[in-house]
Amino acid sequence: MPSPPPSVSARLLSVLEAFSPGGTRLTLSEIARRTGLPLTTAHRLVGELTAWGGLERDGAGRYQIGLRLWEIGALAPRGLGLRETAMPFLEDLYEATHQNVQLAVLDGHDAVFLERLSGREAVHVFTRVGGRLPAHATGVGLVLLAHAPHETQEAVLSLPLKRFTNRTIPSGAELRRALAEVRRQGFAISDGQIELIAVSVAAPVHDHDDAVVAAISVVVPSENGDAYALLPAVRAAARGISRALGSPSARRLPGPVHRETFSAPG
Amino acid sequence: MPSPPPSVSARLLSVLEAFSPGGTRLTLSEIARRTGLPLTTAHRLVGELTAWGGLERDGAGRYQIGLRLWEIGALAPRGLGLRETAMPFLEDLYEATHQNVQLAVLDGHDAVFLERLSGREAVHVFTRVGGRLPAHATGVGLVLLAHAPHETQEAVLSLPLKRFTNRTIPSGAELRRALAEVRRQGFAISDGQIELIAVSVAAPVHDHDDAVVAAISVVVPSENGDAYALLPAVRAAARGISRALGSPSARRLPGPVHRETFSAPG
DNA sequence: CAGAGATCTTCCGTTCACCGGAAGCCCTGG
DNA sequence: CCAGGGCTTCCGGTGAACGGAAGATCTCTG
Numbered sequence: 001m002p003s004p005p006p007s008v009s010a011r012l013l014s015v016l017e018a019f020s021p022g023g024t025r026l027t028l029s030e031i032a033r034r035t036g037l038p039l040t041t042a043h044r045l046v047g048e049l050t051a052w053g054g055l056e057r058d059g060a061g062r063y064q065i066g067l068r069l070w071e072i073g074a075l076a077p078r079g080l081g082l083r084e085t086a087m088p089f090l091e092d093l094y095e096a097t098h099q100n101v102q103l104a105v106l107d108g109h110d111a112v113f114l115e116r117l118s119g120r121e122a123v124h125v126f127t128r129v130g131g132r133l134p135a136h137a138t139g140v141g142l143v144l145l146a147h148a149p150h151e152t153q154e155a156v157l158s159l160p161l162k163r164f165t166n167r168t169i170p171s172g173a174e175l176r177r178a179l180a181e182v183r184r185q186g187f188a189i190s191d192g193q194i195e196l197i198a199v200s201v202a203a204p205v206h207d208h209d210d211a212v213v214a215a216i217s218v219v220v221p222s223e224n225g226d227a228y229a230l231l232p233a234v235r236a237a238a239r240g241i242s243r244a245l246g247s248p249s250a251r252r253l254p255g256p257v258h259r260e261t262f263s264a265p266g
Numbered sequence: 267m268p269s270p271p272p273s274v275s276a277r278l279l280s281v282l283e284a285f286s287p288g289g290t291r292l293t294l295s296e297i298a299r300r301t302g303l304p305l306t307t308a309h310r311l312v313g314e315l316t317a318w319g320g321l322e323r324d325g326a327g328r329y330q331i332g333l334r335l336w337e338i339g340a341l342a343p344r345g346l347g348l349r350e351t352a353m354p355f356l357e358d359l360y361e362a363t364h365q366n367v368q369l370a371v372l373d374g375h376d377a378v379f380l381e382r383l384s385g386r387e388a389v390h391v392f393t394r395v396g397g398r399l400p401a402h403a404t405g406v407g408l409v410l411l412a413h414a415p416h417e418t419q420e421a422v423l424s425l426p427l428k429r430f431t432n433r434t435i436p437s438g439a440e441l442r443r444a445l446a447e448v449r450r451q452g453f454a455i456s457d458g459q460i461e462l463i464a465v466s467v468a469a470p471v472h473d474h475d476d477a478v479v480a481a482i483s484v485v486v487p488s489e490n491g492d493a494y495a496l497l498p499a500v501r502a503a504a505r506g507i508s509r510a511l512g513s514p515s516a517r518r519l520p521g522p523v524h525r526e527t528f529s530a531p532g
Numbered sequence: 533c534a535g536a537g538a539t540c541t542t543c544c545g546t547t548c549a550c551c552g553g554a555a556g557c558c559c560t561g562g
Numbered sequence: 563c564c565a566g567g568g569c570t571t572c573c574g575g576t577g578a579a580c581g582g583a584a585g586a587t588c589t590c591t592g
Binding site for chain 2: 007008009010012013016017019020021024025045048049052054056058064065066067069070071072073074075076077078079080081083084087088091094095105107112117118119120128129130132209
């Protein structure tokens with residue numbers, strides 16, 4: 001029995017999927033190969049996308065993602081939306097540390113990086129904006145995973161975990177322990193799990209329902225000594241973003257307020 | 267004669283077009299209304315987009331642009347690609363001024379903003395990342411337009427120019443003069459053309475072919491006095507970005523270097 | 533609490549737009 | 563000069579897309 005052919009929409013979207021961080025400029029034939037579409041079909045779809053502005057042709061005739069798609073992507077509430085409110089706080093954090101400052105959300109089993117500020121003197125990390133890394137191996141990922149839906153956690157815990165260095169969390173059991181710790185402490189410190197030379201200090205960002213929707217981190221060289229020294233700054237920034245998002249638990253600063261005022265109905 | 271019906275692809279893309287800065291979360295019916303598609307058709311297309319991850323549903327069942335599309339958009343060379351190389355220089359500029367720092371490219375007759383850094387104390391401007399403003403009315407726009415293809419310039423010059431304030435360039439004749447001046451000086455100062463209280467200082471960014479592909483600017487309150495004082499910093503940053511992009515005219519700093527060392531092959 | 537109105541979802545027969553092989557065009561390199 | 567790879571145009575058969583109709587939820591409103 002022949003499986004039902006993919007719909008036109010699915011084919012069109014698969015053309016977009018052909019583009020990746022490692023291949024941002026593709027020839028028509030490359031697109032056809034990557035998507036598995038007949039050349040003629042790819043030609044037609046690519047033509048329509050180009051006419052609309054979703055793809056552009058560079059000087060050499062190759063195709064690249066167009067400004068139109070970038071603009072549409074900029075409307076994603078979980079993308080630029082979040083970034084926009086977080087940005088001032090991230091800038092403060094960057095200015096105070098001059099290290100890598102990152103903002104990420106969870107998608108599937110990965111941490112997707114929405115923003116990365118890094119000065120020239122900061123330790124080199126191989127994340128890029130729009131890129132993704134397995135959640136279990138990054139500071140922000142641990143924070144996000146620790147507050148993810150139960151089924152997501154179980155799914156990650158039951159799968160083999162990719163190792164990057166000998167400090168990457170190796171097993172589900174260890175990961176489970178790490179996540180519990182993150183929940184208890186309210187932050188994560190990830191030491192050398194992606195690259196041995198880098199330590200990440202991460203904290204959660206809450207939205208107006210107090211759900212954890214993002215995480216921020218500062219990444220420093222491990223020889224810099226005490227990563228804990230950065231903790232207050234990271235947590236303060238995370239709290240600031242949460243407040244800007246309307247998180248009830250991040251309202252104002254805790255203080256000697258015992259009487260709350262309600263406006264009684266009627 | 268009935269006009270040929272729009273292709274499936276065009277319909278799918280029109281669904282994406284339904285989203286705008288003013289409407290990032292839409293119900294199915296709203297999408298159907300905005301696109302002019304029958305409800306059933308919209309339902310099917312939206313369903314496919316959602317299954318793929320291009321759209322997401324929020325708690326209230328409304329649709330929003332999904333992370334998947336944001337990721338794809340992040341691959342646009344003229345979007346995040348440019349931004350990525352420009353970012354360190356923009357940060358320097360921001361840190362030095364603490365005013366609004368902007369990065370923009372030309373699309374059609376508009377300046378599209380790729381990045382905007384703004385502190386809490388900076389003058390409020392109503393640009394946002396991913397947003398656009400008419401080229402003739404903004405500092406970055408004037409710079410971009412001044413170096414745009416001849417036909418683009420003529421097209422803008424022949425159309426009526428939207429006025430924002432009484433200082434907005436009103437006529438094609440004046441615009442032509444302004445563009446010539448921008449080319450001669452190598453920068454643009456736009457005083458109160460969008461909002462009376464803001465002055466913009468803008469400079470061009472060149473790529474490896476020395477074509478002007480972007481522009482940066484700093485926007486300050488007009489009562490801040492001398493906008494010209496910012497000029498060196500803005501031009502230096504623009505030059506830095508150009509050099510990072512491989513612009514030949516921005517190579518190294520001019521200086522008493524007469525001997526260059528090459529490693530001879532073999 | 534009924535009933536009007538709005539939005540969303542499923543179902544299904546008809547039709548016409550999509551499909552992709554074939555063929556020709558344009559390069560570049562040998 | 564031809565070979566090889568990539569791109570574009572053409573066109574007839576067919577099965578996937580289309581959208582009206584009807585039912586399923588919710589939300590107001592009197």
